[in-house]
Amino acid sequence: MQKKSSAVSFWFFIGCFMVMCQIIIGGITRLTDSGLSITEWNVIKGTLPPLNETEWTLSFDKYKTFAKKQFESIHKDMTLEQYKRIFFWEYFHRLWARAMGFVFLIPFFYFLVRRKIPTNLIKRLLIVIFLASLSAIFGWIMVASGLSNDKRTWVNAYNLLIHLILASSLFSYLILTYYKYAYREMESRIELYDYYILKIIGVVLITQIGFGALVAGMKAALVFPYPFVLLNLDVYRDIIAISPSIQWADWINYEPNPIIKLIIQSIHRLTAYSLLILSLWFFYVNKSKMFIVPSFLIFYIALFIQIVLGILTVTYSIGSVPIYFGVLHQATAFILLASYLWILYSSKKRR
Numbered sequence: 001m002q003k004k005s006s007a008v009s010f011w012f013f014i015g016c017f018m019v020m021c022q023i024i025i026g027g028i029t030r031l032t033d034s035g036l037s038i039t040e041w042n043v044i045k046g047t048l049p050p051l052n053e054t055e056w057t058l059s060f061d062k063y064k065t066f067a068k069k070q071f072e073s074i075h076k077d078m079t080l081e082q083y084k085r086i087f088f089w090e091y092f093h094r095l096w097a098r099a100m101g102f103v104f105l106i107p108f109f110y111f112l113v114r115r116k117i118p119t120n121l122i123k124r125l126l127i128v129i130f131l132a133s134l135s136a137i138f139g140w141i142m143v144a145s146g147l148s149n150d151k152r153t154w155v156n157a158y159n160l161l162i163h164l165i166l167a168s169s170l171f172s173y174l175i176l177t178y179y180k181y182a183y184r185e186m187e188s189r190i191e192l193y194d195y196y197i198l199k200i201i202g203v204v205l206i207t208q209i210g211f212g213a214l215v216a217g218m219k220a221a222l223v224f225p226y227p228f229v230l231l232n233l234d235v236y237r238d239i240i241a242i243s244p245s246i247q248w249a250d251w252i253n254y255e256p257n258p259i260i261k262l263i264i265q266s267i268h269r270l271t272a273y274s275l276l277i278l279s280l281w282f283f284y285v286n287k288s289k290m291f292i293v294p295s296f297l298i299f300y301i302a303l304f305i306q307i308v309l310g311i312l313t314v315t316y317s318i319g320s321v322p323i324y325f326g327v328l329h330q331a332t333a334f335i336l337l338a339s340y341l342w343i344l345y346s347s348k349k350r351r
Contacts, residue, residue: 030216032085063083157214163213212268298339
């Protein structure tokens with residue numbers, strides 16, 4: 001077996017960290033309504049921001065024209081200085097993506113030439129490159145969905161869903177690749193009862209992240225800001241009363257349709273309840289292992305924090321989604337995912 005390299009292990013770890021940071025920066029970009037501030041996808045030329053007042057004014061004019069619906073709806077009184085602030089987050093999001101490309105590709109070719117990467121991992125790393133490229137392409141498709149569209153104030157929520165699922169797949173695949181390389185000498189794995197429940201938890205967790213993307217993209221938390229009541233009959237009654245006036249097309253073009261937003265948010269909460277119940281059952285049947293394995297503790301601590309942050313995010317979603325709670329809620333979801341993947345990697349079904 002090829003000797004493990006600490007440099008390669010560190011490179012994998014940095015890659016996982018940068019992907020997670022990119023997802024968090026993406027969350028800030030979305031919550032600050034910054035995603036449509038850059039109206040072009042220039043991979044090379046777009047590396048530099050506007051450098052003088054004339055270029056800034058031209059960029060601002062493009063935003064007013066191509067993101068017309070968003071500008072007129074929520075940023076009509078925006079000044080050039082305020083535009084620069086929302087431009088920063090979208091620019092930083094794209095700049096970080098470029099930095100990830102360099103941090104990944106340059107060492108990849110270096111380690112490849114030096115034969116530091118095991119043959120069985122080369123294929124996995126090529127898949128990582130493919131997922132990263134696909135995520136970047138769908139990122140632009142997502143941004144383009146909100147430009148030159150008089151019916152949409154923000155980017156298309158369904159495109160946001162695809163973009164986040166691709167990013168989640170990239171993060172999951174890369175961190176499992178890191179585990180397989182850095183901890184491949186692991187001889188004994190923890191034996192767990194009801195191992196199939198652990199796999200179901202993974203499916204529910206990814207589903208929850210997906211519905212979270214839809215809730216975020218549709219701004220669904222603003223429709224139903226009640227944290228502890230799943231079904232508020234008064235809200236449902238009022239919304240159902242206006243349903244006859246909603247066109248069928250608006251079930252897809254969801255902005256004028258509060259019903260679909262309410263349904264998506266209700267499913268998001270039901271999925272959260274399912275995740276909590278399954279995790280508590282898994283804790284109960286394997287409680288003898290829970291307090292001696294750090295990854296279990298991290299998972300359940302992250303799960304508790306995630307629930308609290310979800311409640312706080314919904315509670316304070318009056319008029320707008322709170323940026324701090326929203327970003328922390330998204331970041332904790334990926335800490336939860338990383339700890340889950342470690343449990344999955346380091347354990348096996350009890351004989």
